[in-house]
Each structure stands twice: as structure tokens, then as C-alpha cells.
Amino acid sequence: MRKKYYLALSGLLCTGALALLTSQIQASAQIPVVKTASDATTQKVVAAANAFLKTLSASQQSKAQFAWGDSQQKTRWSNFPTGIFQRNGVKLGDLSSAQQTALFALLQAVLSKRGYDQISQVMDGDEVLKNTESGGNLLFGKALYYVSLIGAPSTTSPWILQFGGHHMAINATVAGADIVLTPSLTGGQPTKYTLNGKTVQPIVAEPTAAYKLLTSLDATQQKQAIIGSKFIDLVLGPGQDGKTLQNEGIKGSSLNAAQQALLTALIETRVGLVNDEDASVKMKEIKANLANTYFAWSGAVAADGGAYFRVSAPTLVLEFSPQNMGGTPSNHIHSMYRDPTNDYGVNLYK
Amino acid sequence: MKRVLLLGLVLLGWLPLVAAAHPADSLVQAAYITVTPQQIRLELDFTPGELVAKNFLIQLDFNHDDIISPAEVNQFSNTVLEKLRLEMNGKAVKLQLESSQIPEVKTVKLGGGQLQLNLIGTPGGLLESNQFVFDNRFQPVKSAYLVNVFVQSADVRILSQQRDTLQQEFRVNFGLAGSALPAKGFSWWWLGLALPVLLGFFWLPRVTKPQKVVRL
Structure with missing residues (x-):
């Protein structure tokens, strides 16, 4: 009788231990571990994210935060x-001035100065659009940009800061020492406007750099680079x-040193949206792959930003696409930035 | 006169909305082709702008109940398939609807809905180097076409891509490598060559073999 009792008890204990082990394995599988130890930039970003969350009310926090999975x-x-399109998260228009300041500090920590200026100018542009062209079911304006966090801000496990609205989707994955913006969508409409007496052109650097590269090519090289006569x-x-x-x-290997420098400069206009330290890591990788990097152009050969162009490399896809909707195509741009091997930072954790 | 003025004001109010619309006056038909050693996968994305959305929906929401049903998508897909051509090494490849993603009618009307058809074709008999031609002549309303090829297998090497100006016709040369290379099958030509040699080797010596002389 006693033997049976001990057997049953040990069976129960084994089952319990197994269940505990399984749940621990499952839990560790749900929260991955980053591959690199965090650095000063990441620590600054995590601190800024926590500071922002602290300013939110409980209901705002639950709206802004999503599980890593x-x-x-x-x-x-x-x-x-x-x-x-309906985004999730907390709307900029619903944030108090102090909350907005904390959010902008977070964005400034993640992005470079140029990157932060660009997204601010794109939002200002959408405000211009709201005042000039809003109507019907389409809603524009700065208040309609949303922030959300996927996973908890951490230096040891990955998490994503999403900030997006019309013509914008910044997906910044923070994982250990690395912060990557892939995939991110930028762009804007209008691409040129006047604010407080100043002319603003948020995305002029990219088409200017691309046109410079295209016109540096000789006739034979241009024939290779131009894949179509219309923007797509x-x-x-x-x-x-x-x-x-x-x-x-x-292909990059078909370019001379000066042309390769122009290609690098073009790529930097997009990669450089992230903070200087992480941009420098990415640019090092881009330069190592420059011979296997391709530049394609589709559209008229003109400096007006009305042509499509693409840069593709083993760890990069950069697209610039004018849109045929109202006004000149160069006044309405959609741009994509991807890393086919590391979108959402999938390579940065295990 | 008042009515004309009112109409003018309404139109003026409408124009800026049109200018800012996403997208406006055309149906974007984006074709994404993935080549594998076994199959050709074709993702066709239809995104109508709000100015053409109503006419596009007539072709899709046949019973006008503001719900796009799977049966309606099947019917639409058949209409599309009649206007598509896929050829592999000069031979027609039959495409079949495998799955779809159906948007809400209200989103389509706003110009933000996208219908996705996932089609599949099994060409069979691929060679070391091949050419496929994809041609899209489906145009229910003013359309803008986009066609691209994706890489999924390291054993498929895209050698060249050619599009017409409107991106309706797409020619792709590609090669197979590694394990995707077609297996060398039994060749009757080799048998034809080998048979006389074998016969010669085994039979002729017997025929010509000198008879054993039996000395008595």
C-alpha cells in the first residue's frame, strides 16, 4: 500500500516538474535573447522609452503596448x-504637451538629427495637406500619427518602436547594441511647402543623390541602369x-570609384535616418557589399524627382516611387527601406 | 443660376479631395512572380483608386450586396485568367487559383482596398535554361501594371528580365542549378548507338569464331 502511495506521489512530482520545465521552455521561446550586449545608444533609447511610458496614463499604456509575439x-x-487604414497605438493628437515632448525625445534618441527633422517635416507637410486638401473620409494632419511599442523596452530582449501615419511607417527594432529601421516607409506630400516663411523640402536629398549618380554614368552604363521609361x-x-x-x-562592380562614392552617398541618405552610431554599422556592411549592389532607374532622366529608382544589395532594398495622384508625381512620394535578411531585426536575437 | 453656382461649389470642394486621393484614377495591377524548380507562383494584387473603385466593384461584387464573397472572387478570377498568358519555353502553362485575400467593400470604395489572388502553375519539364513569358491583358478599368520576379530558391538563377513599356508583358530567362537541374533520363539515342556496338561485341565474334576442327 505504502509502495503504491510513493509511486503515485513520485509520478505526480515528475508530471509537475515536466510541466514546469515545459512552461519555462515556452516562456524562454516567447521572449528571445539579443545576440549583442547593449551599448550607450540603446541604453539611452530604452531610458527614453521608459520615460515616455511613464508619462502615459494606464489606459494609454495599454493602448500603446503590444506583446512581443x-x-x-x-x-x-x-x-x-x-x-x-486604421493604425493601433496612441494617437499624437491624444497626447498632452509633456507626453508629446517625451515621445519626441524617444524618436530623437532612435533617429539621427536628419532623420528626426525629416519625419517632423513630413508630419508638418501632412498638416499643410490637411489645411489645403482634406475632405471626405480621408483624414490628414499631425494629430493622426500613432506610436506603439511591441515588447517591453529592454536592453536584453528585442522590442520594436512603431511610429506611423500618412506616408510614414518607422519600425525601429532595438536589440542589444543594434537598432535597425527595416522595414520603414517614408515619403510625403507635398514634397515642397512653405512654413513660417521658409521653404521646406523634406525628401529632396534622395532624388538629388540618385540623379547625380545616374548622370555620372556613361551611355552604356545608363542603358544598364535604366529599366523602364515610366515611374512605377x-x-x-x-x-x-x-x-x-x-x-x-x-551592378556596383561595373562602377568606377567616383560612381561608387555617389552610390554610397545615395544609400546614406536613407540609412542615415537612424542614429549616427547604428547608421555607421549599417554603412560599413553596405560598403563591404558595394560590388554586389545594384542601382536601377525607371522614368525620365530628369532632376525633378519624378522618376522611380531602386538600390538593391544583399542586405538592402531602397525604393523611391513618385505617385501619379494629383499635381506632379514628384510632389507625392512613397519610399521603402528594407533588409531582406533582417526586416524587424530577425537576425539580432535568438 | 443658383443651382449652377451650387454645383460649381460642390465640384470645387470635390477637386482637392481627388488631388489628395490614394490612389486616384487607375487600377494598380501588381504581379509578383516567384519561380521555383517545381512551380511558378503568381501573386496578383488589384488596388483600385477611389475614382475607378465603383466600376471595378461591378466586376467583383456581382450581386451588389457590398460583400465580396469567395464565390465572386472565383468568378472574378476566371475572368482574369482568360486575359492572362503564361508560357514556359513556348508552351502554355495553366494557372489555377490557390488562395485569395478579400478586402472590405467600404475600404475598396475609399481607394485603400486590395484584392490579392494567389495563382499557381506547374510547367513541368524545366531545362537547364528556360524562358517564361507572362502577359496581362486584363483591363476592366484604366490600369497601371507592375510586374516583378522574386527569388526563392538558390537553385533558380534569373538571367534576364524584359518588360514592355506598360509592364503588361514580361519575359524572363532563368537557369536551374544544383539539385534543381533536370535529371538525365534514359536516352533512346544512346541505346540506338550502343546496341550495334554491344551486338558487335558479343555476337560477331561468335559468328566469325573459327570452327573447332575435329581431327579424326
């Missing part, structure tokens, strides 16, 4: 304005995650 939220971003839409826009595009255009 929420894969739907990771891919819930778009170029569309509110009215067509984004190929790897929203919803096209996990796809690797076949390279097209002229």
Missing part, C-alpha cells in the same frame, strides 16, 4: 492616411514582407 501588430503599417509603384511596399526581389540595373 503580436505578429499582426508588427505588420500593421501603411502609407495610407487615416480613413483608409513600390515593389516591396506594405504587405510584401519576407520577399527577395531579383536585382536589376547596373
Whole structure:
């Protein structure tokens, strides 16, 4: 009798231990561990994220925070304005001045000065659009940009800061020492406007750099680089995650040193949206792969920003796509920035 | 006169909305082709702008109940398939609807809805180097076409891509490598060559073999 009792007890204990072990394995599988130890930049970003969360009310916090495993939220971003596409998170328009200041400090920690200026100018541009062209179901304006955090801000496990609205989807994955912006959508409409008496052009650097590269090519090289006579839409826009595009255009190895420098400068206009330290890491990788990097152009050869161009490399896809909607195409731009090997920072944790 | 003025004001109010619309006056038909050694996968994304959304929906929401049903998508897909051509090494490849993603009618009307058809074709008999031609002539309303090829297998090497100006026709040359290379099958040509040699080797010596002389 006693033997049976001990047997049953040990069986129960084993089952319990097994269940505990399984749940621990499952828990560790749900929260991955980053591959690199955090650095000063990440620590600053984590501190800024926690400071921002601290300013939010309980209900705002629950709106802004998503579980790391929420894969739907990771891919819930778009170029569309509110009215067509509904984002989750906390709306800029619902934040107090102090909360907005904390959010902007977080964005400033993640992005470079140029990156932060660009997204601020794109939001100002949307405010211009709201005052000049709003109507119907399409809603524009600075108040309609949303922030959300996927996973808890941490130096040891990955998390994502999402900030997006019309013509903007910044997906910044923070993982240990690394912060990557892939995939991110930038762009804007209008691309040139006047604010407080000053002319603002948020995205002029990219088309200028691309045109400079194109016109540095000789006739034979241009023939390789130009893949079409009309501008086209984004190929790897929203919803096209996990796809690797076949390279097209002229290969980096076919460019001379001066042309390669122009290609590097073009790539830097997009990669440099993230803070200087992480941009420098990415640019080092880009330079190592420059011979296997392709530049393609589709549209008229003109400096007006009305042509599509793409840079594709083993760890980079950069697209610039004018839109045929109202006014000149160069006044309405959609741009994509992806890393086919590391979108959402998948390579940065295990 | 008042009515004309009112109409003018309404139109003026409408124009800026049109200018800012996403997208406006065309149906974007984006084709994403993935080549594997076994299959051709074609993702066709239809995104109508709000100015053409109503006419596009007539082709899709057949019973006008503001719900796009799977049956309606099947019917729409058949209409599309009639206007598509996929050829592999000169032979027509039949495409079949495998799955779809159906948008809400209200989103389509706003110009933000996208219908996705996932089609699949099995060409069979791929060679070391191949060419496929994709042609999209489906145009229910003014359309803007986009066609691109994705890479999924290291054993498929895209050698060249050619599009017409409107991106309706797409020619892709690609090669197979590694384990995707077609297996060398039994060749009757080799048998034809080998048979006389074998016969010669085994049979002729017997025929010509000198008879053993039996000396009595």
C-alpha cells in the first residue's frame, strides 16, 4: 500500500516538474535573447522609452503596448492616411504637451538629427495637406500619427518602436547594441511647402543623390541602369514582407570609384535616418557589399524627382516611387527601406 | 443660376479631395512572380483608386450586396485568367487559383482596398535554361501594371528580365542549378548507338569464331 502511495506521489512530482520545465521552455521561446550586449545608444533609447511610458496614463499604456509575439501588430503599417487604414497605438493628437515632448525625445534618441527633422517635416507637410486638401473620409494632419511599442523596452530582449501615419511607417527594432529601421516607409506630400516663411523640402536629398549618380554614368552604363521609361509603384511596399526581389540595373562592380562614392552617398541618405552610431554599422556592411549592389532607374532622366529608382544589395532594398495622384508625381512620394535578411531585426536575437 | 453656382461649389470642394486621393484614377495591377524548380507562383494584387473603385466593384461584387464573397472572387478570377498568358519555353502553362485575400467593400470604395489572388502553375519539364513569358491583358478599368520576379530558391538563377513599356508583358530567362537541374533520363539515342556496338561485341565474334576442327 505504502509502495503504491510513493509511486503515485513520485509520478505526480515528475508530471509537475515536466510541466514546469515545459512552461519555462515556452516562456524562454516567447521572449528571445539579443545576440549583442547593449551599448550607450540603446541604453539611452530604452531610458527614453521608459520615460515616455511613464508619462502615459494606464489606459494609454495599454493602448500603446503590444506583446512581443503580436505578429499582426508588427505588420500593421501603411502609407495610407487615416480613413483608409486604421493604425493601433496612441494617437499624437491624444497626447498632452509633456507626453508629446517625451515621445519626441524617444524618436530623437532612435533617429539621427536628419532623420528626426525629416519625419517632423513630413508630419508638418501632412498638416499643410490637411489645411489645403482634406475632405471626405480621408483624414490628414499631425494629430493622426500613432506610436506603439511591441515588447517591453529592454536592453536584453528585442522590442520594436512603431511610429506611423500618412506616408510614414518607422519600425525601429532595438536589440542589444543594434537598432535597425527595416522595414520603414517614408515619403510625403507635398514634397515642397512653405512654413513660417521658409521653404521646406523634406525628401529632396534622395532624388538629388540618385540623379547625380545616374548622370555620372556613361551611355552604356545608363542603358544598364535604366529599366523602364515610366515611374512605377513600390515593389516591396506594405504587405510584401519576407520577399527577395531579383536585382536589376547596373551592378556596383561595373562602377568606377567616383560612381561608387555617389552610390554610397545615395544609400546614406536613407540609412542615415537612424542614429549616427547604428547608421555607421549599417554603412560599413553596405560598403563591404558595394560590388554586389545594384542601382536601377525607371522614368525620365530628369532632376525633378519624378522618376522611380531602386538600390538593391544583399542586405538592402531602397525604393523611391513618385505617385501619379494629383499635381506632379514628384510632389507625392512613397519610399521603402528594407533588409531582406533582417526586416524587424530577425537576425539580432535568438 | 443658383443651382449652377451650387454645383460649381460642390465640384470645387470635390477637386482637392481627388488631388489628395490614394490612389486616384487607375487600377494598380501588381504581379509578383516567384519561380521555383517545381512551380511558378503568381501573386496578383488589384488596388483600385477611389475614382475607378465603383466600376471595378461591378466586376467583383456581382450581386451588389457590398460583400465580396469567395464565390465572386472565383468568378472574378476566371475572368482574369482568360486575359492572362503564361508560357514556359513556348508552351502554355495553366494557372489555377490557390488562395485569395478579400478586402472590405467600404475600404475598396475609399481607394485603400486590395484584392490579392494567389495563382499557381506547374510547367513541368524545366531545362537547364528556360524562358517564361507572362502577359496581362486584363483591363476592366484604366490600369497601371507592375510586374516583378522574386527569388526563392538558390537553385533558380534569373538571367534576364524584359518588360514592355506598360509592364503588361514580361519575359524572363532563368537557369536551374544544383539539385534543381533536370535529371538525365534514359536516352533512346544512346541505346540506338550502343546496341550495334554491344551486338558487335558479343555476337560477331561468335559468328566469325573459327570452327573447332575435329581431327579424326
